[in-house]
Amino acid sequence: MSNLLWKSLVVSPAVLGATLLVSTTAIAAPNTTNEVSPAEQPSVTTLAQQPELLAQTANDANVLDQVNRYSNEGNKNSTQAQVTSVSQFSDVQPTDWAFQALQSLVERYGCIAGYPNGTYRGNRALTRYEFAAGLNACLDRVNELIATATADLVTKQDLATLQRLQEEFSAELATLRGRVDSLEARTAELEANQFSTTTKLVGEAIFAVSDAFGDGTGDANNTVFQNRVRLGLQTSFTGRDVLTTRLAAGNSQAFAIQDTAGNPIPSSEGAQTFQIGSTGDNSVDIDRLTYEVPIGPAQVYLAAAGGRHSHYAAVNNPYFFDKTDGGNGALSAFSSESPIYRIGGGAGVALNIPFGQGGGILRPSSVTVGYLSSEANAPGASQGVFNGDYAALGQLNFSVGDRLALAATYVHGYNGAGSALFDSGLNLTNAGGVPLGVVGTQQANTLANSSSSNSYGLSAAFRPSDKLSVSGFVAYTDVVGSGAGDDFESWTYGAGVALSDFGKRGNVLGVFAGAQPYALNRPGFGGGDVPYQIEGFYKYRVSDNVSITPGVIYLTSPGQNSDNDDAIIGTLRTTFTF
Incomplete structure (x- = not known):
């Protein structure tokens, strides 16, 4: 896996950008906890009316949270503003070892967004699912460039590398898509049958001998x-x-x-x-x-x-x-x-x-x-x-x-x-x-x-x-x-x-x-x-x-x-x- 990522760094700046989604300490590290405060996490719809579904969707909610964090990048309707310059990140300095690569990634390909407080957090550990979601966003951006007559930026070797990366993470991407589809269906069902958007039910029952x-x-x-x-x-x-x-x-x-x-x-x-x-x-x-x-x-x-x-x-x-x-x-x-x-x-x-x-x-x-x-x-x-x-x-x-x-x-x-x-x-x-x-x-x-x-x-x-x-x-x-x-x-x-x-x-x-x-x-x-x-x-x-x-x-x-x-x-x- 590390050889594949190294080759991608050498071959194409686009693939270089994708690899920067992974920290230097946790490349493709599974089950790593994200050190992000709750206030900075993208919001997930609260499912408070049917607790029997909550137990089934607890794990999927974390996955959806991860996917939203990356899939919203570049979306004009996202709550996070589009990043157009690396200078918008308060925690990225020109002396950082990855500054040039990140600058190319942000300004040329635009497939990375930061957090609402203006930070990038490039040293944060990611899971394989998070890396797969971010990689998929960059690959979509490269495909878009190819489709808009900018194929000169991508060589035959680049395409081969991109294909291998897609194959490498196909299982994770398929799992994410399945979980997101399932969670969205359950969320839609809860929203259609919820009691009220402004009211909650509280109760107390006492049995006394x-x-x-x-x-x-x-x-x-x-x-x-x-x-x-x-x-x-x-x-x-x-x-x-x-x-x-x-x-x-x-x-x-x-x-x-x-x-x-x-x-x-x-x-x-x-x-x-x-x-x-x-x-x-x-x-x-x-x-x-x-x-x-x-x-x-x-x-x-x-x-x-x-x-x-x-x-x-x-x-x-x-x-x-x-x-x-x-x-x-x-x-x-x-x-x-x-x-x-x-x-x-x-x-x-x-x-x-x-x-x-x-x-x-x-x-x-x-x-x-x-x-x-x-x-x-x-x-x-x-x-x-x-x-x-x-x-x-x-x-x-x-x-x-x-x-x-x-x-x-x-x-x-x-x-x-x-x-x-x-x-x-x-x-x-x-x-x-x-x-x-x-x-x-x-x-x-x-x-x-x-x-x-x-x-x-x-x-x-x-x-x-x-x-x-x-x-x-x-x-x-x-x-x-x-x-x-x-x-x-x-x-x-x-x-x-x-x-x-x-x-x-x-x-x-x-x-x-x-x-x-x-x-x-x-x-x-x-x-x-x-x-x-x-x-x-x-x-x-x-x-x-x-x-x-x-x-x-x-x-x-x-x-x-x-x-x-x-x-x-x-x-x-x-x-x-x-």
Whole structure:
């Protein structure tokens, strides 16, 4: 092979140009990795809609990438500009040993192009396939010269050499043509049947086996197998915005926590994330309809349905919080995020605006403001965007170095009669019509008459190392009701420790403990004890798309009464994401 290439160098400048496609260190070297950054590689059509074809075309995509790199040379429609002078290459100098040959190749035959950044990279290693593709381009150029009455440039010996080169690489060229034809056919099929050019489908399915234990509570509940499925359409019109349309269905129900008399306690203690907003019968609802877009330095959030404060505000609870009650974080709603973000929800608007230049330890900060109404669609009396239930949030976000994040949160809310404070705008009730939140005790949630509330919270997340995270929150709420004895104060706090990559990359071991939202000695309700919750879970990552999470939720003083038996909830959750 080397003798053949040497003869080609001697006989014809055209063939000399072809041989320059090969580096001095890797002539016809098979399976050599190309040292080219992804940004400089010619683009290949993304095949994201039918993964069963991706596995078949993965190798062919690399081949097509190589072929495009050379076949586009000289094409006026190519994204790479036509090279007409060797001086256009920033990495080719007159002192280079191959400068004269390259100059002849580029200026006389025009069958070589560089990279978009103006480099030639003549010392880069090539594979035999790449060399065959480049050689074929130069041979086509020589044939074109012959056909246009420039045959005087090519001798009989040149033609013999060209024929031998074509025969030498005929197998590679035939393989390339077959692979390219196959890949183009598959690409055409995908493009003809693709779902959308602007929208992708994301989904999550949760299977959970759960049971409750403890005197009274254990006897009143049985082992259950529950599910929840979310299908989301994420659409981008500019590449920077995202329209989220999410459908959800589930059959899950929370366990009935019992008091000493065997009666169910109308609270949301122990509620798990996949149980929030569940229809209970697998009927499908529009779970979320939001649009996020940057406008100048601000990030704008618009919610038409299912809006949550935690969609746009930083909750500072890594590894426990997962995309608003997703299936890869903590098991319980309490451990997932501070209950202050559960006050209100629905439709509305929010802004996240950066401010300050930062410097030194203090990083640039931001301010977050938002307004959500759970009755924005209803035109009746005491309803609508501004006269119905609503919650307005303001939050200051600070970063100290690279490992500490802080946030100070204020929420002003209004709720009509017969609602719950920490309800995420879902307006939930139990079978008896008692309003329920998604987290907290009955004493901290029930609003018998219309009430306004002012809530103040602090949250922090600290990462001492890359695999250890410590986070926590505290929140206080002052409620002023329109009826006698409606005023009360509510507290909640908690802290957690998470170990990432515990035992295996992607696994998470987490422990979270704190006090569910409570209101001590509220008139007409009683209950003078703090209801604590301790949760431990271990998320085991089976693959990129499947995880299994066993965990335990331990509740003390349910209903804010230490006389009530403690309750334990055990869950084995399997999450599929796609």
